[in-house]
Amino acid sequence: MKMFCAGQWQDTTQTINVTNSFDQSIIDTIPRGSSEDVTNAVTVLEQGARIMKAMTPYDRSLILQKVSELMLERSEDLARTISLEEGKVLAESQVETMRSAEVIRLSGEEARRMTGEMIPLEGNAGGKNKLGFTLRVPCGIVAAITPFNFPLNLVCHKVGPAIAAGNAILLKPASDTPLSALKLTEILLEAGLPPEAIACITGPGGEIGQAICTEPRIRKISFTGSYEVGAKICEMAGMKRVTMELGSNSxxxxxxxxxxxxxxxxxxxxxxxxxxxxxxxxxxxxxxxxxxxxxxxxxxxxxxxxxxxxxxxxxxxxxxxxxxxxxxxxxxxxxxxxxxxxxxxxxxxxxxxxxxxxxxxxxxxxxxxxxxxxxxxxxxxxxxxxxxxxxxxxxxxxxxxxxxxxxxxxxxxxxxxxxxxxxxxxxNWSSQWRADAMPYGGLKHSGTGKEGPKYAIHEMSEEKMVVMHLAD
Incomplete structure (x- = not known):
């Protein structure tokens, strides 16, 4: 498969084989992207961020609803792709596909519920005739760095809320399991997401990850992976907003x-x-x-x-x-x-x-x-x-x-x-249970921030305080 970069599907001179770990057969080949591809992608994503910000939450929700419907129509192909590239049994991949479509649907619903709050300024000294409220606005460009173990669902947990919040998104899937993310990108575009608003760059995590972390036009990074890599991302990210979903030994x-x-x-x-x-x-x-x-x-x-x-x-x-x-x-x-x-x-x-x-x-x-x-x-x-x-x-x-x-x-x-x-x-259950709508995140070295569409949208948007100074 090709990668989607700077508004178009692209090949590169160098490629990476995607293999079935059961028999080592080659499933497909993907482009070996570079830091230059990140720069080129972000230049187009800047325009995409403006388009997404201007789009109403209702219109964003319609796109995500269509994406969910298309995922369900293609669930058999998506599940087989997950099993081939990741190694999980087909029954588990089918569950992952259904959950992924649900995450996208929930994200579309939450897009319609983005709201600020009223702030009771008149309850403060000097607050007479002051009307205060907050607005939630998109971060701009969100980068999503995703792991191999849930190559569709964990991608959807980042892409869905990012779009719902009105951002453009740069997706870096795991090199072992990029095909699910590339197929999701195809579906997003088919559902009407502006091509300027998404990039899916495949290739080595070290080079591409560093380019993402040091790219000043990226405002937010959402990462799922090991504590060691997450710590390095935080060191490089500087003042970027970060969500870190890291490891455990439950x-x-x-x-x-x-x-x-x-x-x-x-x-x-x-x-x-x-x-x-x-x-x-x-x-x-x-x-x-x-x-x-x-x-x-x-x-x-x-x-x-x-x-x-x-x-x-x-x-x-x-x-x-x-x-x-x-x-x-x-x-x-x-x-x-x-x-x-x-x-x-x-x-x-x-x-x-x-x-x-x-x-x-x-x-x-x-x-x-x-x-x-x-x-x-x-x-x-x-x-x-x-x-x-x-x-x-x-x-x-x-x-x-x-x-x-x-x-x-x-x-x-x-x-x-x-x-x-x-x-x-x-x-009265084990550690392994997650409803996709619930707030999900760890303490200590297991990370910072929360996922789940409602909570991820909050992480992928920013708050503005508005004060109206009214006449007597």
């Missing part, structure tokens, strides 16, 4: 009064969906010592029923990881934990980019599988004696994106909710 607490069947089912989904390549995957499974054996046996039986293989095969539950090097890293971390005393309950085998669903028991805080983000199909079990110890263990991390607890005790549940440092808290 804790899930299983109390002694938990519904073990429900907990084991949720962990089996949350620890291994998309081969564990989800920011809010359940990773640290903190379990009451009182139910240790029962829970491990139950979880083992469920996890061992997960089949691995070709992501396009309907019988496959876990597809390949996006790169073989990522599977090799997971293998290395698991083997290191075993050498440090962890017990392998299940899995622990690799074939190319496929890593079997793995359970590690008796893990400790200093192990990589506990203290860092494994981003693969493995969970690490450790144990506690009471809820206070569980909360301390849950907070023993630099991350704070999502956490869950299973308990029938409302006091324990609320103590967990109040004291655990996490942007998303789940009671």
């Amino acid at each position: 804790p899930v607490v299983i109390m002694d009064d938990a519904d073990l069947e429900k907990a084991a089912t949720a962990i089996t989904m949350a620890g291994y969906a998309n081969a564990g390549q989800v920011c809010i995957s359940a990773q640290r499974i903190l379990t009451s010592s009182a139910i240790k054996t029962d829970f491990v046996d139950l979880l083992k039986s469920k996890v061992e029923s997960l089949t691995t293989g070709n992501q396009l095969d309907e019988s496959t539950k876990i597809g390949p990881m996006v790169r073989e090097t990522d599977a090799a890293r997971v293998e290395e971390w698991v083997n290191e934990a075993i050498s440090q005393g962890a017990r392998l309950v299940s899995g622990g085998e690799r074939q190319g980019a496929i890593y079997t669903p793995t359970i590690l028991d008796e893990t400790r805080p200093e192990m990589l599988v506990v203290k860092d983000e494994i981003f693969g199909p493995a969970v690490a079990l450790s144990y506690f004696d009471d809820v206070n110890e569980a909360i301390t263990m849950a907070n023993d991390t630099t991350y704070g994106l999502a956490a869950g607890i299973f308990t029938q005790d409302v006091d324990r549940a609320m103590k967990f909710a109040r004291q655990v440092d996490s942007g998303n808290i789940h009671i």
Whole structure:
């Protein structure tokens, strides 16, 4: 596929292969964009930002509504594209496609609800005959840098609100999974988005990312990815507005009064969906010592029923990881934990980019599988004696994106909710659950700002204060 830059579809001399990680077959080739392409794109996007600002929220909402409809019409092709380039099983890609269309629809609805507020200036000394209100206005040009693991939905979470707020947008998709974003760009243009208002530049993240961060005409950057890259973006971005959706190593607490069947089912989904390549995957499974054996046996039986293989095969539950090097890293971390005393309950085998669903028991805080983000199909079990110890263990991390607890005790549940440092808290579910309309974002090294169309629109617009000085 070509990339869309400076108002037109373009090729470049150098290209990048997009491959299927299951069999290494080449799906397509994409242009290898450069910093010069960013400069050229932004020059046209400046005009696009003026067009979008002048467009009424109603008209922007109509475009987004049309985009959502076209996505649903092409859902089969979009889902297959996601599976081919990312490696997730087709059933998960179909869910992602439906959610992505919903995000665009919600963004269109929220475009119609952009509003400021009345400020009661007459309630202040010297405020007589002063009428105050705020206006929300577009940032101008928004840059969206997106990851591989949800190559359509996380793109939509940035593109939809950016357009709804009246911005032009520069999209930089992950080099491993650019095809979904390019197909979305085609749909956006077909739905009536002005060609000056969008660019989708493919190529190396380092060069293009640096060009985006240092380009003074870009006002806002929305990034989803690792903490290390996010920190570098913030250093380079200067006075730009930023939203950072970063990593995690989510804790899930299983109390002694938990519904073990429900907990084991949720962990089996949350620890291994998309081969564990989800920011809010359940990773640290903190379990009451009182139910240790029962829970491990139950979880083992469920996890061992997960089949691995070709992501396009309907019988496959876990597809390949996006790169073989990522599977090799997971293998290395698991083997290191075993050498440090962890017990392998299940899995622990690799074939190319496929890593079997793995359970590690008796893990400790200093192990990589506990203290860092494994981003693969493995969970690490450790144990506690009471809820206070569980909360301390849950907070023993630099991350704070999502956490869950299973308990029938409302006091324990609320103590967990109040004291655990996490942007998303789940009671009687795992860490991995997200409604696209809700405010979503992390604490600590898991990022800054919120996503979800309503909240992202706020992040992608700016506030102006208006004071009318009225005559007596």
